[in-house]
Each structure stands twice: as C-alpha cells, then as structure tokens.
Amino acid sequence: MEERGAGGFRKDTVDRLLRLNFRDGRTRVNADAQLLVAELLKVFVREAAARAARQAQAEDLKKVDTEQLEKVLPQLLLDF
Amino acid sequence: MAAGGEEQREMLTQRLKAAVHYTVGCLCQEVEEDKDVQFSKQSIAAIAEITFRQCEIFAKDLEMFARHAKRTTVTTEDVKLLARRSNSLLKYITQKSEELASSNMEQKEKKKKKSSAAKGERSPGEEEAAVTENEDSNMA
Numbered sequence: 001m002e003e004r005g006a007g008g009f010r011k012d013t014v015d016r017l018l019r020l021n022f023r024d025g026r027t028r029v030n031a032d033a034q035l036l037v038a039e040l041l042k043v044f045v046r047e048a049a050a051r052a053a054r055q056a057q058a059e060d061l062k063k064v065d066t067e068q069l070e071k072v073l074p075q076l077l078l079d080f
Numbered sequence: 081m082a083a084g085g086e087e088q089r090e091m092l093t094q095r096l097k098a099a100v101h102y103t104v105g106c107l108c109q110e111v112e113e114d115k116d117v118q119f120s121k122q123s124i125a126a127i128a129e130i131t132f133r134q135c136e137i138f139a140k141d142l143e144m145f146a147r148h149a150k151r152t153t154v155t156t157e158d159v160k161l162l163a164r165r166s167n168s169l170l171k172y173i174t175q176k177s178e179e180l181a182s183s184n185m186e187q188k189e190k191k192k193k194k195s196s197a198a199k200g201e202r203s204p205g206e207e208e209a210a211v212t213e214n215e216d217s218n219m220a
Contacts, residue, residue: 007106013099021139029154032180036159039176044134045104048127049111056117063118066126079166
C-alpha cells in the first residue's frame, strides 16, 4: 500500500491500537479513518522527534537524549 | 476465562508496543537524516512509549466523538475533530482526508466499470480481506 509511505504505521496496527482502548466493544473504525489516524500518529512522532532535535541543537548537542525530549513534551501534548 | 483474556490482552499490548517502537525507530531515522542529529536509544523508546499512551487518548476521544454523533463507527470527521487544536495540523489532516475521499471515488468508479464488464467475480468483502492479508506481512 503506497499511502503508508516508507515508515508509517500500518492500518492494521492502528486499528488494533484503537480497539484495545475502546470502552465499547461495538465501536469500529472505517478504513479511511484508519488511514487518517495512521497519518496523525506519524505526524505526532515526527513532531516529537523534530522538536527534540531542535532542542538538542539549541543546546549545541549532536545527540538527542530523553532530557531534550522532556523539555519539549509539555507543549507537544498541548498541541495534540 | 477472565484470567486468560487478561493474559491475551497483555500479549497483544506487548506486540503493539513493539510494533509502535519499530515504526518510531524508522521515523526517527528519517528525522536524523533530515536534521543531522542522533537519537539515543532511550529517547526513541521514550517517544514510542509517549505515542502508545497518546493512542489511548486518541481512541477514547474518537469513540466519544462518534458516540456524540450517535454512531458506533469512527469516521474521518471524528479524526478531523481530534486534530482541531493546531491550525496547521488541522489543515494537513483535512487535506489528507480529501485526498483519501477522492481516491476512493476513483476506485469506486473503476469497480463499477469492472463489475458491469464481468458481473463481480469477487465481493467487496473478499477484496478487503485480500488487502489486509497483504499488509500482515509487514507486521514487526
């Protein structure tokens, strides 16, 4: 499936991730919505990585560690 | 019975966490190349864990949004609502959803032509199953 791109989340994985957390067993996700959630998760991960990378660069570091991630996490979670 | 269900759920959780971790690893690699930085193993694991937890929030919100519209099936409208907090994110997700909708229209038209030519050898349900089978081969 081309729309997954090189390193995106698989539709099936997304479906299972969501169904694991639904309270009502009858809740389903349609195919388009699955692909869109996959896209949303991809954006989420890339944002987390990119913001942490920017933080590391602001600190003149070559390596991103959890410390940099911790600093960008609050705003990331506010944006999603 | 209940204990078995619990155990199975735990196993599924572990598998899903592993799948998320793998994908996060791939995505971080792309960012590494883009931005010329390196991610420590711990930071990748942390992003994976955050993403997994965020899925819980996404799932519960989506279920509530669908319920609010008196549906049991989550649609793209619910996902758009999920992305409402950031303007650029909403724009991006809306655009993606339109792309999906238009590609679906094309496929439907193709199917129509096919089925009118050869009176539908496969039902749509079977076709769907074939697609999921294909994707399964990538499961980490």
